[in-house]
Amino acid sequence: MSIAAINARNQFRGRVREIIEGPVVSEVDVETSTGLIVTSVITTRSVKELGLVPGREVIALVKSTEVAIAAL
Template identity: 65%
Template sequence: MSSEPALNPRNQFRGRIKHIHEGDVLSEIDVETPHGIVTSVITTRSVRELELAVGSPVLAFVKATEVALARL
């Protein structure tokens, strides 16, 4: 049995690529969603293989092993 949580609508965001900061090995991808900007760091090779470009529609999957909160 896998300990990985199943993907569900709460951790998926539809959006469009707003900006790509391409590096030699890693790239930062800013995705504009109805809930704000989500930034992903992926390999530059993946950017090229997925043919990602500014304006491309994408589905961002969020996976967090830990999220810390502080009361304001």
């Protein structure tokens, strides 16, 4: 599947900064060129299949049907 085939309007190019690997799911931190950190929780199997390691260039694709905001 190509990136163009994925219906996600918000895309952030960056590099994997850190991976916190769990037995089933892992947290992957992606740092953009502006210093923004985008964190994804994906299966550990996907981390391995994608060959994700710190320093690897990736694109974080963000698709959400809901964004909750609380006033301070």
